[in-house]
Amino acid sequence: GQYTVSTRKNVRILLVGDAGVGKTSLILSLVSEEYPEEVPPRAEEITIPANVTPEQVPTSIVDFSSVEQTEETLGLEINKAHVVCIVYAVDDDDSLDRITSHWLPFIRSKCNASLEGDAETEPETEAAGERLRKPIVLVGNKVDLIDYSTMDSVLAIMEDFPEIESCVECSAKTLHNISEMFYYAQKAVLHPTSPLYMMEDQE
Ligand code: GTP
Ligand code: MG
Numbered sequence: 001g002q003y004t005v006s007t008r009k010n011v012r013i014l015l016v017g018d019a020g021v022g023k024t025s026l027i028l029s030l031v032s033e034e035y036p037e038e039v040p041p042r043a044e045e046i047t048i049p050a051n052v053t054p055e056q057v058p059t060s061i062v063d064f065s066s067v068e069q070t071e072e073t074l075g076l077e078i079n080k081a082h083v084v085c086i087v088y089a090v091d092d093d094d095s096l097d098r099i100t101s102h103w104l105p106f107i108r109s110k111c112n113a114s115l116e117g118d119a120e121t122e123p124e125t126e127a128a129g130e131r132l133r134k135p136i137v138l139v140g141n142k143v144d145l146i147d148y149s150t151m152d153s154v155l156a157i158m159e160d161f162p163e164i165e166s167c168v169e170c171s172a173k174t175l176h177n178i179s180e181m182f183y184y185a186q187k188a189v190l191h192p193t194s195p196l197y198m199m200e201d202q203e
Contacts, residue, residue, distance in 0.1 A: 011059045013185045014077050015139075016103060017087030018095040019066055022141040025172035026087065027061055030182055035173045054072040054179075055186045078110045082189040083135045083165075085181070090140040090150050090169060102151065104161050108132055135188040138167040139181055144174045165192060 009141070015023040027043040028036045040063035050058045062081065065073055078084060086103045088095040111134050140150050149169065158164045165188035170177035 008057065008082070008190060011057050011186050011189045012080060012082045012084060013059060013061065013182065014062045014064065014081035014083070014088055015085045016064050016107075017076070017085075017139075018089075018098050021087045021089040021092065021095050022172050023062055023087050026139070026141060026170070026178065026181070027063055029172040029175055029180050030061070033043070033175065035175065041067045042069070052092075053186060054202045057186065057190065059182070059186060061124075061182070062153075068123055072119040075110045078107055078134065081134065083137060083185045085137045085139050085185055086130050087139045087141055088146075089142045091142055091145040094149060096140075096153060100157055100160070102124075103138070104157075106165075107136065108163075133163040136161070136164045137181070137185050137188055138164055140167070141172055143169045143176060144171040 015027065017023055019069050023048060024039040024041065024043045025036060027046070029038055031046060044062075044064040045062050047058055047060045050056050062077060064077060069077075084107055086107075088097055088099055090096075138154055140154065150165070151169070154167045158167065166184045168177050168181050168184055170181050172178065
């Protein structure tokens with residue numbers, strides 16, 4: 001049709017990623033439009049009113065802290081979120097490796113777990129092989145610290161994980177690409193480019 005109609009009335013964005021990559025700094029930089037030198041372990045949940053978001057939809061932004069929250073809470077937050085931003089630090093290869101070794105499989109496992117309840121009632125249906133996938137945005141923070149790009153590695157990851165909608169390199173410190181990052185997350189929910197349901201055996 002001529003119009004893309006989204007029925008979603010709000011967007012809930014969750015930030016995850018290894019400790020120290022800058023999740024809390026990114027959220028507080030967006031909100032205050034300046035870089036906070038000191039940040040708490042976890043930012044309070046904030047909701048940005050529709051009229052100041054690019055897609056005109058009220059948008060909640062949720063931080064995660066492994067110090068203040070349990071893995072069980074994280075599982076619940078992943079299921080409540082409409083999109084998950086996996087944050088890494090561009091100057092920290094370990095945080096980039098952990099996207100594929102930990103975060104993407106972990107998020108998939110949490111989404112699968114939430115479907116298993118449904119599968120119990122009709123285990124032999126076609127839907128049993130189908131898995132719900134949460135749209136993901138990969139966020140490389142701290143670009144102010146390096147003079148190269150991590151995009152080659154990130155594009156390789158995106159080939160293996162179709163739920164990744166987009167990727168962005170940014171800096172909470174210089175505010176580079178900060179509003180873009182949250183716009184990409186909104187867009188991943190409101191105008192997803194890949195199907196969010198995929199057959200389990202599809203390669
Ligand atoms: P946890 O809450 O421990 O999971 O960490 P976090 O991901 O919330 O990271 P946080 O925002 O606490 O930032 C960690 C450190 O990185 C702090 O010292 C920040 O000042 C610093 N930092 C965050 N963003 C940037 C950035 O864009 N550039 C630079 N140079 N430093 C940053
Ligand atoms: Mg934090």
